[in-house]
Amino acid sequence: MKYMKKILCAVLSIVMVLSMAACGSSEPAETPENTEGETAATGKIAEIQEKGQLVLGTASGYPPFEFVSIENNGAVIGIDVELAQAIADKLGVELVVQDMPFGELIMNLNSGVCDIVIAGLPETPERAEMADFSMVYVNDEQTIIVRAEDADKYTSLEDFAGKTVDVELGASSETVAREELTGANVNALTLIADCFMELSQGKCDAVVTGMVVGKQYVVNNSAYAELADIDFVNKDKPTQACIAKGAPEFLELVNEVIKENQDNGNFEKWIEQYSAQASKEAQG
Secondary structure (H helix, E strand, C coil), rough: CCHHHHHHHHHHHHHHHHHHHHHHHCCCCCCCCCHHHHHHHHHHHHHHHCEEEEEEEEECCCCCCCECCCCCCCCECCCCHHHHHHHHHHHHHEEEEECCCHHHHHHHHCCCCCEEEEEEEEECHHHHHEECCCCCCCEEEEEEEHHHHHHHHCHHHHHCCCCCEECCCHHHHHHHHHHHCCCCCCEEEHHHHHHHHHHCCCCCEEEEHHHHHHHHHHHHCCEEECCCCCCCCHHHHHHHEECCCCCHHHHHHHHHHHHHHHHHHHHHHHHHHHHHHHHHHHHH
């Protein structure tokens, strides 16, 4: 009997110890912080707000989207900068503009040089693997600009066989020109402004670019003409912003700002405002 009592006491002691351990661990176990999805997005917004700056990566030379303004002491201004400012305002931070070559935009985005890229940049399958893209904020189309004195020479895409056509390196215009201007010598330059410089100097026969930008160069310089009657098959050139992958809340905020400024008519106002400003500065 004494032996049985000892066993019973031992069992009861074990039960009491286990019960106390269970009570002592009543707080829920901590789960590892999710570093993707919503947590990552909140982190990006918090990161921008903590440093007090939204750094925009853009590529000037695309009036009215972005261009260097002499009247504004060399600052980069335009539609895309206005959009970036609206995003910065939503975040409650200062906007800092980093001007860089078009072909380096996404690389600099992913290396942390900038927080967002807004430069009339359309999404492609290749770019979508490297960055997350916003909704379209302005619908544009590809167009061809030639010297006004040569405009009558061209009636179709086939007429550019054997001609030298300048495009900006990495732009969607480069892809369209290489795919659809059969037999043309497509020459990709770092800056769109250099393409138009070569056109004026007779070093190339045409420039392929977005219609909004192309029309601006034509308005600014009567020596240029747009071939409005010649269409590319893949002529659409949507303009979008992009951010580094893994920040859905930040992307949602960007889309929210875009939608607000589409609904209130600001994009139309900005196109008109900066087209006029670019023309004024080009005419001195």
